[in-house]
Amino acid sequence: DAGVIQSPRHEVTEMGQEVTLRCKPISGHDYLFWYRQTMMRGLELLIYFNNNVPIDDSGMPEDRFSAKMPNASFSTLKIQPSEPRDSAVYFCASSILGLAGSSYEQYFGPGTRLTVT
Amino acid sequence: AQSVAQPEDQVNVAEGNPLTVKCTYSVSGNPYLFWYVQYPNRGLQFLLKYITGDNLVKGSYGFEAEFNKSQTSFHLKKPSALVSDSALYFCAVRDLGAGNNRKLIWGLGTSLAVNP
Numbered sequence: 072d073a074g075v076i077q078s079p080r081h082e083v084t085e086m087g088q089e090v091t092l093r094c095k096p097i098s099g100h101d102y103l104f105w106y107r108q109t110m111m112r113g114l115e116l117l118i119y120f121n122n123n124v125p126i127d128d129s130g131m132p133e134d135r136f137s138a139k140m141p142n143a144s145f146s147t148l149k150i151q152p153s154e155p156r157d158s159a160v161y162f163c164a165s166s167i168l169g170l171a172g173s174s175y176e177q178y179f180g181p182g183t184r185l186t187v188t
Numbered sequence: 189a190q191s192v193a194q195p196e197d198q199v200n201v202a203e204g205n206p207l208t209v210k211c212t213y214s215v216s217g218n219p220y221l222f223w224y225v226q227y228p229n230r231g232l233q234f235l236l237k238y239i240t241g242d243n244l245v246k247g248s249y250g251f252e253a254e255f256n257k258s259q260t261s262f263h264l265k266k267p268s269a270l271v272s273d274s275a276l277y278f279c280a281v282r283d284l285g286a287g288n289n290r291k292l293i294w295g296l297g298t299s300l301a302v303n304p
Contacts, residue, residue, distance in 0.1 A: 075231070113296045119291065174290055175237070
């Protein structure tokens with residue numbers, strides 16, 4: 072399996088522009104998570120989906136952020152308009168419903184490093 | 189409130205020496221505990237987990253962790269450190285909040301530096 076795939080790996084954009092990050096989870100996984108990692112705040116969960124349905128978006132910073140999962144193999148995280156404080160590494164992770172603790176094992180993609188100037 | 193603490197921002201150890209990365213937790217029910225590793229410019233990778241059973245769990249790359257219920261700790265250990273073990277290590281516990289959620293509560297990470 073190719074693992075979780077994220078694109079682009081690096082994104083540099085100007086303040087005010089729209090940014091779209093993409094994720095393809097591992098085939099068969101039914102949970103998908105979006106995280107943001109910064110030096111100041113560590114690893115933050117933004118939103119997660121189960122069977123393409125958003126379950127908890129309490130970590131989404133503000134209305135400028137939105138996420139969708141139109142099907143089991145694709146999700147997007149959009150920032151519109153972007154701001155310099157959105158600069159971070161954004162990770163997508165997936166997991167599969169299984170016995171006991173195995174459901175909580177998350178498989179991470181390589182991340183997208185976003186820089187907003 | 190549920191929480192995970194990694195009391196050390198950084199741990200330095202000489203190659204060949206044993207290493208310990210500390211983690212303590214606070215949860216209201218039975219904890220499911222996890223360790224993940226993040227190498228530079230990479231995503232997090234699962235190392236090991238404790239669900240139930242033996243307090244000593246073994247994981248990838250020669251790592252192990254000891255669950256101690258009385259001390260509410262889950263320290264990560266390795267008998268002999270390698271330079272290639274240098275990375276960022278995260279402890280996590282399952283969120284026992286409302287609903288059948290699959291969230292993890294993450295520590296802030298400990299940077300491990302193994303010196304040759």
